[in-house]
Amino acid sequence: MGMIALDGFSWIAGEWRTSTTSKTAKSINPATGEAIGLFDDADEASVRAAIAAASAAFYNSGWSSTPRLRASVLLEFANLLATDRKRIAALLTAEHGKPIAQSLVEVDLSVSELRYYAGLARNIFGRVIELESGLYSMIGKEPSGVTAIIVPWNAPIILLIRSLAPALAAGCTCVIKAAPQTALTSAAVLRLLAQVTDLPAGAVNSFSETGHEGAKLLVEDQDVRVISYTGSTQVGKQIAVAATSKMKRVNLELGGSAPVILLDDADLESAVPQIVRAAVFISGQQCVAASRLLVSNTRLEEAKALFARSLKGVVVGPGSDPAAQMGPMIDLAARDRILHLVDAVREPDEIVVRGVALDGRHAIGAFVTPSLVHVRDPKSPLITDEIFGPILTLQSFDTDAEALERANASRFGLAASVWSGDLARAQRLARQIEAGTVWINMHGALHPEVETGGYKESGVGRLHGVDAMNEFLQSKHTAWTTKQGA
Numbered sequence: 001m002g003m004i005a006l007d008g009f010s011w012i013a014g015e016w017r018t019s020t021t022s023k024t025a026k027s028i029n030p031a032t033g034e035a036i037g038l039f040d041d042a043d044e045a046s047v048r049a050a051i052a053a054a055s056a057a058f059y060n061s062g063w064s065s066t067p068r069l070r071a072s073v074l075l076e077f078a079n080l081l082a083t084d085r086k087r088i089a090a091l092l093t094a095e096h097g098k099p100i101a102q103s104l105v106e107v108d109l110s111v112s113e114l115r116y117y118a119g120l121a122r123n124i125f126g127r128v129i130e131l132e133s134g135l136y137s138m139i140g141k142e143p144s145g146v147t148a149i150i151v152p153w154n155a156p157i158i159l160l161i162r163s164l165a166p167a168l169a170a171g172c173t174c175v176i177k178a179a180p181q182t183a184l185t186s187a188a189v190l191r192l193l194a195q196v197t198d199l200p201a202g203a204v205n206s207f208s209e210t211g212h213e214g215a216k217l218l219v220e221d222q223d224v225r226v227i228s229y230t231g232s233t234q235v236g237k238q239i240a241v242a243a244t245s246k247m248k249r250v251n252l253e254l255g256g257s258a259p260v261i262l263l264d265d266a267d268l269e270s271a272v273p274q275i276v277r278a279a280v281f282i283s284g285q286q287c288v289a290a291s292r293l294l295v296s297n298t299r300l301e302e303a304k305a306l307f308a309r310s311l312k313g314v315v316v317g318p319g320s321d322p323a324a325q326m327g328p329m330i331d332l333a334a335r336d337r338i339l340h341l342v343d344a345v346r347e348p349d350e351i352v353v354r355g356v357a358l359d360g361r362h363a364i365g366a367f368v369t370p371s372l373v374h375v376r377d378p379k380s381p382l383i384t385d386e387i388f389g390p391i392l393t394l395q396s397f398d399t400d401a402e403a404l405e406r407a408n409a410s411r412f413g414l415a416a417s418v419w420s421g422d423l424a425r426a427q428r429l430a431r432q433i434e435a436g437t438v439w440i441n442m443h444g445a446l447h448p449e450v451e452t453g454g455y456k457e458s459g460v461g462r463l464h465g466v467d468a469m470n471e472f473l474q475s476k477h478t479a480w481t482t483k484q485g486a
Helices: 044-060 067-083 085-096 100-120 158-170 180-194 213-220 233-245 268-284 297-312 332-343 400-408 423-432 466-471
Strands: 006-008 010-012 015-017 024-028 035-040 127-132 135-143 146-150 173-178 204-208 224-230 249-253 258-262 290-296 350-353 371-374 391-397 415-419 437-440 473-481
Touching: 006 024, 006 180, 010 044, 010 180, 024 180, 035 180, 035 204, 044 146, 044 173, 044 204, 044 213, 067 085, 067 100, 067 158, 067 180, 085 100, 085 180, 100 158, 100 466, 146 158, 146 213, 158 173, 158 224, 158 466, 173 180, 173 213, 180 204, 213 224, 213 233, 224 233, 233 249, 258 268, 258 400, 268 290, 268 297, 268 391, 268 415, 290 297, 290 400, 297 350, 297 371, 297 391, 332 371, 332 391, 391 400, 400 423, 415 423, 423 437, 466 473
Parallel strands: 006 035, 146 173, 146 224, 173 204, 224 249, 258 290, 258 415, 290 391, 371 391, 415 437
Antiparallel strands: 010 015, 010 204, 024 035, 127 135, 135 473, 350 371
């Protein structure tokens, strides 16, 4: 990429700027270990300025009360992103490491999401009721106010847009904390939004930081009314506690450990390659990744052989290589964590496929091949914790009831899948699985029109779909009477 340049500025009050300390940080390509650019490492003054700008835009511009304007801005943003999809996807692949095909899918999903909420922006309705003759009550929907969006690095475009689009459609103004690992990608996407001339200055602001002080300030500042966070359960709990003390609304999508139930009548030849793709997508660094294989004992050895063969065939390499099916982990520490988890496996558990770091010309990158572990100890951390990497675990069951018990034996409840040749049987199990999304004979498909979110420790609230608007709207009751002398 040539000489390292400062590409990731903070965007505050309609201007691209650096912090008063002029502190910068490097963005690293995890496939090569090379720096591809610099971003502004925001300080407290920058974050406070971003909050003040969002507050001023909310109260002093017409943004919150002009739905047609909001729809127009979202549509223009979508069109700009669609036109520039190849450049943005290439930057995402360079900064994150994911295969270019996955980056293009992420951009396209984000365009679709923006267009969906552009339509919903013009469809925010309330209701009026005449309680008795001449006595009226009206319920109106109003934007909640300044919204903080804290974005993770694993899918930084779509996980930004799925909060930003409904928040803007609702009439909120926003402050975005972009992940430092993908700060350049986030800045490039928001520079497209900055080209939309009808967007009021300060309606959207953004910054990145290598620490957490800015994020804490977003949670603590009284002018921020909503926190939309995607990330780990541990951090989500901390945000929830801090936000509750300020009576803020929170929208949290947190960790996951998705069970994959393969019943005795499942079509394994068809299922296995689909599940493996869902397991290694984004190198397994996603909360809905296929993680815990639950296989009928009658098909256990067959499934074990098919999964082993498929996982060994996964092509691991730089995301810029069209042949790569799985890119690197986000950094060397993440790679080493996965290798340590595999090395820590002990009897009675069995390593069926051992993942290894790539050597040769790829040794400098954060590459690790997928693993498969047959887990017999239900207290194994590979079962109880979120792996967030390319390790598939395998457990067996005898009955549908036992499969369901194993699937629900988790503090997480974000996603799951059931595989069977009997749709009615699969639907019965799906209804009893404690997860916000359950796929049948598929795994991983998410759409702008369909709400997603978690049960248990996987989160609070919903994004995507019509219900996501409610995360950023509040209801106001107005009452009056036409009775004389009342």
